[in-house]
Amino acid sequence: APVSYDVVVVGSGGAGLAAAIQAHDDGARVVIIEKMPTIGGNTIKASVGMNAAETRYQRLKGIEDSKELFYEETLKGGKFKNNPVLLREFVEQAPGAIDWLTDKGIELCDITITGGMSIDRTHRPEDRSAVGGFLISGLVKNVNQRNIEVLLETSVAEILFENGAVSGVKVVDEYNDSRILNAKSVIVATGGFSANREMVVKYRPELDGFVTTNHKGATGSGIAMLQKIGADTVDMGEIQIHPTVEQTTSYLISEAIRGGGAILVSQAGKRFFNEMETRDKVSAEIIALPEKSAWIMFDEQVRLNNKAADEYIAKGFVISAPTPHELAVKLNMDQETLQTTLNRYNQFVEQQNDEDFGRKTALRHPLNHGPYYAIRIAPGVHHTMGGVTINTDTAVLDAQKQVIPGAWAAGEVVGGIHGANRIGGNAVADIIIFGIKAGRNAAALALG
Ligand code: ADP
Incomplete structure (x- = not known):
């Protein structure tokens, strides 16, 4: 019964x-x-x-x-x-x-x-x-x-x-x-x-091949079941890609790291956008880079303020070095360019005015406390x-x-x-x- x-x-x-x-x-x-x-x-x-x-x-x-x-x-x-x-x-x-x-x-x-x-x-x-x-x-x-x-x-x-x-x-x-x-x-x-590749691609063909940050159970079965009893749907093509995903594990690198003062740097060693813009815009800028990926970079002070950073270190995602020069070497990046980028960003923090990209929030503190850290990231399917x-x-x-x-x-x-x-x-x-x-x-x- x-x-x-x-x-x-x-x-x-x-x-x-x-x-x-x-x-x-x-x-x-x-x-x-x-x-x-x-x-x-x-x-x-x-x-x-x-x-x-x-x-x-x-x-x-x-x-x-x-x-x-x-x-x-x-x-x-x-x-x-x-x-x-x-x-x-x-x-x-x-x-x-x-x-x-x-x-x-x-x-x-x-x-x-x-x-x-x-x-x-x-x-x-x-x-x-x-x-x-x-x-x-x-x-x-x-x-x-x-x-x-x-x-x-x-x-x-x-x-x-x-x-x-x-x-x-x-x-x-x-x-x-x-x-x-x-x-x-x-x-x-x-x-x-987000974890239903077929359904994602049905609504957004260009997202074929993207990793997802989601667990396996995110298959959208509830939508289909409700549609069967007459439910309407809205905005099905609005699928968010999150800009900072570690690609080998599909692990999400939290926005809290940028909110705590981290920056995004291209392989050329340069900032390329306001890191605190919305996820869609930041993702689009990363995809537009020649290597379609970027480095999220921070220093010891940012690490100390974000428990997640230690988790990323423990998981082996993080490349670290005592100085920006040594970090640049490890990232195969031009040392002078990276140093100039950091100096310029730090000056923007001091004056609380980002002259290059207009970042208005989370200009928390200059990135000048070693060790320095970097994680390679690229966008992944994150939210429907x-x-x-x-x-x-x-x-x-x-x-x-x-x-x-x-x-x-x-x-x-x-x-x-x-x-x-x-x-x-x-x-x-x-x-x-x-x-x-x-x-x-x-x-x-x-x-x-
Ligand atoms: P929300 O953030 O909206 O609470 P989550 O993704 O955290 O959603 O949780 C949704 C849960 O529903 C997942 O644990 C998923 O495995 C479960 N789920 C999805 N479809 C079914 C289903 N048909 N029957 C039972 N559980 C389901």
Whole structure:
């Protein structure tokens, strides 16, 4: 006999876990279905942090910010393609989502900045480590404390639809056995499709051959399942390539390194662009270089301020040397050119004015403390901005913009919030903000 729940959550990334916790706390019987053998989805790889404006942590640090500015900068970064209603809701709910995490024992109290933003509003763990692992372990702890059921290595193969509403899901387990789970609410939090080469190339043929930063489970299955019950999609061709990916391992080099003061240098030993521009623009400039790759370069002071840097050193990505000259030799780069580049950049930091490329943020300190470090990077497929359409309640919409009763979606599976280019730090905000909402509304519907 089929098992019944109030709410089935598909996917155990940040959106799914937040949704499950909220739905449980609102009184619903919840199950989380995850096709991979481990919890955390692609969220566990999130590096830089969670954007929010007008938060308690910004106030504590004396950072003046406004939701309005956050809205405008996200819209500009998204090339004005963002869904304005969803984006407004996003900036409005962001500080509340930071507080929701704090209440769950997940404190993002250090603050940095990402490309396309003018103000420090990227919240991260106090020890400045990557946000993904910290967030997932905190959420999993909350899931366990509540005894919320999690089925691993189990895929949702189909969303069931009867008499004009969602009625449950069909799941397939690791032994290929399938069964039905009944539920009035199904929250689809299956993430994006960056790891589905065929789907990426279908929408963007020129991305054939690019590496991806995503985990294997980012296949876009949730989009297809929702389309089958009538969901509409938006912006499917808007696929973000991240500029700084280590190519032999597809490992993402966090934007926090540039936010902490690193620069990008070409094989010719020169800076070539404003490193703090949005991801699409920085990626395009790297691809335009003759070698289609670049070096992310920093000094000891930047390393000390970013825990991730030590991780990259441990992984063997980093070439280091006590002086710029010795570094240039190791990189097969002209010594004088590199020294001139560093001197010139350091002068821009002193005067807080980048005369060459107009970098306005993260001119943190001169790069003059050895050792010096460099990582070879090039762009990789990183985030799919497109996805299914929802309203501000996270209810999935059909082509007539009508709600599909019982179908909810949150996180990267949703399209429209980020427009044509997602800002670093906005994905974690998205999954938590809309994950909480999905959990609340899905529980309310199921509990009637
Ligand atoms: P978000 O950032 O939106 O929360 P993530 O990529 O972090 O998304 O997490 C999505 C999760 O959903 C991944 O762990 C992925 O393996 C899982 N997933 C994707 N499709 C299915 C499916 N059909 N059934 C169960 N789990 C799925």
